[in-house]
Amino acid sequence: xxxxxxxxxxxYDLQDVSIKDDLQAYVVVEKKLAIDMVTYMRDYEGFxxxxxxxxxxxxxxxxxxxxxxxxxxEKKCVIGIKVFxxxxxxxxxxxxxxxxxIWTYQRELREAFGIDFPGxxxxxxxxxxxxxTDKPHMLRDFDTNKYAEETYFPRTGRSTNDPATxxxxxxxxxxxxxxxxxxxxx
Amino acid sequence: xxxxxxxxxxTTWSKVVKDPVTIKNPIGxxxxxxxxxxxxxxxxxxxGCGTCxxxxxxxAIDLVPVEGIETKSGDSGLRPRIDxxxxxxxxxxxDICTTxxxxxxxxxxxxxxxxxxxxxxxxxxxxxxxTKEEGWKKPVPNxxxxxxxxxxxxxxxxxxxxxxxxxxxKGYSKKxxxxxxxxxxxxxxxxATCPAHMGIPDYIAAIRNEDMEEGMRILYxxxxxxxxxxxxxxxxxxDVCSVGVNGDPLSIRWLKxxxxxxxxxxxxxxxxxxxTKDIKNNNKKVAIIGTGPxxxxxxxxxxxxxxxxxxxxxxxxxxxxxxxxxxxxxxxYDAIDKDIDYIVSLGVDIKYxxxxxxxxxxxxxxxxxxxxxxxxxxxxxxxxxxxxxxxxNVYQSVDLLRDIVTGAEVPVxxxxxxxxxxxVAMDITRSxxxxxxxxxxxxxxxxxxxxSEDIMPADREEVVEAREEGCTIIPGYGPQEVMIENGKVxxxxxxxxxxxxDENHNFNPKFDESDERVFEGDMVIESIGQGMDxxxxxxxxxxxxxxxxxxxxxxxxxxxxxxxxxFMGGDIIQGPDVxxxxxxxxxxxxxxxxxxxxxx
Numbered sequence: 001x002x003x004x005x006x007x008x009x010x011x012y013d014l015q016d017v018s019i020k021d022d023l024q025a026y027v028v029v030e031k032k033l034a035i036d037m038v039t040y041m042r043d044y045e046g047f048x049x050x051x052x053x054x055x056x057x058x059x060x061x062x063x064x065x066x067x068x069x070x071x072x073x074e075k076k077c078v079i080g081i082k083v084f085x086x087x088x089x090x091x092x093x094x095x096x097x098x099x100x101x102i103w104t105y106q107r108e109l110r111e112a113f114g115i116d117f118p119g120x121x122x123x124x125x126x127x128x129x130x131x132x133t134d135k136p137h138m139l140r141d142f143d144t145n146k147y148a149e150e151t152y153f154p155r156t157g158r159s160t161n162d163p164a165t166x167x168x169x170x171x172x173x174x175x176x177x178x179x180x181x182x183x184x185x186x
Numbered sequence: 187x188x189x190x191x192x193x194x195x196x197t198t199w200s201k202v203v204k205d206p207v208t209i210k211n212p213i214g215x216x217x218x219x220x221x222x223x224x225x226x227x228x229x230x231x232x233x234g235c236g237t238c239x240x241x242x243x244x245x246a247i248d249l250v251p252v253e254g255i256e257t258k259s260g261d262s263g264l265r266p267r268i269d270x271x272x273x274x275x276x277x278x279x280x281d282i283c284t285t286x287x288x289x290x291x292x293x294x295x296x297x298x299x300x301x302x303x304x305x306x307x308x309x310x311x312x313x314x315x316x317t318k319e320e321g322w323k324k325p326v327p328n329x330x331x332x333x334x335x336x337x338x339x340x341x342x343x344x345x346x347x348x349x350x351x352x353x354x355x356k357g358y359s360k361k362x363x364x365x366x367x368x369x370x371x372x373x374x375x376x377x378a379t380c381p382a383h384m385g386i387p388d389y390i391a392a393i394r395n396e397d398m399e400e401g402m403r404i405l406y407x408x409x410x411x412x413x414x415x416x417x418x419x420x421x422x423x424x425d426v427c428s429v430g431v432n433g434d435p436l437s438i439r440w441l442k443x444x445x446x447x448x449x450x451x452x453x454x455x456x457x458x459x460x461x462t463k464d465i466k467n468n469n470k471k472v473a474i475i476g477t478g479p480x481x482x483x484x485x486x487x488x489x490x491x492x493x494x495x496x497x498x499x500x501x502x503x504x505x506x507x508x509x510x511x512x513x514x515x516x517x518x519y520d521a522i523d524k525d526i527d528y529i530v531s532l533g534v535d536i537k538y539x540x541x542x543x544x545x546x547x548x549x550x551x552x553x554x555x556x557x558x559x560x561x562x563x564x565x566x567x568x569x570x571x572x573x574x575x576x577x578x579n580v581y582q583s584v585d586l587l588r589d590i591v592t593g594a595e596v597p598v599x600x601x602x603x604x605x606x607x608x609x610v611a612m613d614i615t616r617s618x619x620x621x622x623x624x625x626x627x628x629x630x631x632x633x634x635x636x637x638s639e640d641i642m643p644a645d646r647e648e649v650v651e652a653r654e655e656g657c658t659i660i661p662g663y664g665p666q667e668v669m670i671e672n673g674k675v676x677x678x679x680x681x682x683x684x685x686x687x688d689e690n691h692n693f694n695p696k697f698d699e700s701d702e703r704v705f706e707g708d709m710v711i712e713s714i715g716q717g718m719d720x721x722x723x724x725x726x727x728x729x730x731x732x733x734x735x736x737x738x739x740x741x742x743x744x745x746x747x748x749x750x751x752x753f754m755g756g757d758i759i760q761g762p763d764v765x766x767x768x769x770x771x772x773x774x775x776x777x778x779x780x781x782x783x784x785x786x
Contacts, residue, residue, distance in 0.1 A: 145245070155305075157302065158248055158269060158305070160248035160249050160250070161249045161250065161262075162249075162374070163234055163262035163264055163373055163374055163375060164262075164373070164377045166257065166262055166264060167374075167378040168377070168378065168383070170263065171257060171258075172378065172383060175383050175773075176487075176772050176775070
């Protein structure tokens, strides 16, 4: 794995290389070089098996991080190629021409994170969520609870108790309440 | 078409005689040992802390009361109920469970025509899988969602601390406090156990949020002595901390101290943070006898309501037992002053060196004020009354502790014997150790108590720290005689104590006379409890009061005596510790306000 990394690090100006063990490494590559690198790894470094593609929402940095995970069956090693893209109107060069199953991954990522992959077949079609009109549900600022409350009706017969409040009611209901001062009192 | 295409269909028929690889009837098939199926809960171990509910992303868990499970200190009495219409079997509820009572079994098949059957309370609603051992359990050890070990508190080493009365607990740094606060699961089980019912999870959250001013406001909601309590509170809250069930409990006391320590000793700053710059006077007056925790607490909360407070203190400084009973190495005077200075800044007038009953009568206070609160504490030492205990070299711990503070001359002999097993006994033991060290360069103290080691009333840490400082603690012996030779105290003769209370729970110690020891000592200090001095109650006043066992004045739950204008609290009514006093004072203050505004 180290030999491979030594070859590709200068070639793709890799910014962050993390070697987990002899058979597993992760690299961060610039967006404009990412698909070129994936292609190179497939055609010249023996990473012929596409394992998966995923995304992480780094909301604090206003970035989405795509991951292409590739496997070299001969050397039994795995490389994860990470690429950061803008979180606003996210778009990424399609890799559907490299492995056919990437069509499906890219459809899923478009639905879940709102990432466009121009030219990817059937990219406009719903993946799982038919008729979804809300913001992509895997973005961290999607409020699942709020969506559920607005969309579905609550199940009857459910109620809960906060332990501290319940204990107060049961054990010390007459606890004095301070004449609480607040800023407006001044 | 080639020949292969002709014969291929027939090769399939060869499988007919082979055993199938599929299972004929998959219903009832055992799942993998760590499969995540239906929940089970050991409801005797569960304390209803609700962390399972809090972590559930699907809101599948409710906390519900269960018949037969009592709500008590350390147990909310609630138990988790699961809605399988929402559960996704992620097992986060199991992984966060503070008691490890909640598990998932590997049972995954269950058919019922009633959809409501799929909401049930594991462990309460009996299920066939309740006895199954297989399933998902928290993979302990080394798999925790919160820290199991408390951030250690830096302290002076025993050899260094016995050299002086300097405070030896250093307090948390910002990093340490935030790391410790991060361990809190915010269940709030502790709040019920705290006598003042402080908003503990809320002020710990303020530390996480780096908002010390909000932390102070939360502290002062229920406790106007946070610098003091942050150091010497008996911290019963920590005994019931849910994180402590399978790890170290949160250092709640030290976190409270951390918040108070971050605010500078500047009463203007306090008034700004706590929004108390300009309190409107309500033209009513309350006199308070004593300046201990209950008195200061009632003074603070009454001041917030606009009452004009005058406090009467017979000693030269305020604080009561907090100043004159607790040694400086545990509670430095500047911490006491910081809390009291802020209360005084609200307009509270403290009249020092005034003894009610002597310099001014209780009746005068009643005439000049709308109500009176008395929190006069337990300042009288109790004697063992064993032979020789009337010798001049037999002392009371409360007297010596007070003398150390006032700067009066304190007799320090080369060999000292202390009688008592409570915190005050440890305070005098460790104080005398410091004085001996300064005078003789060595510590030579034996402290003995009726109680055996396992039931000594002193905080465990006090006993451990006293031993670290060179004191000898020998529990389980009852004093029989202060031995005197040629007019001088030479030691204490003791018998092994077999039991303290009789079958009727009355104090009636039994001794093994054959196990007799003599602890050598040139002076003996008795520290077996304190009594109250109610001499400020005139005979007429006493006639209007009700007295209970041991001459204790009876009050209602709001600390109002049978003389409606007179309220009493603190150690003379309930305790003895600072936090009970604070809680008493708070409740009494609210009750005084009710009484004066509603004529009750």
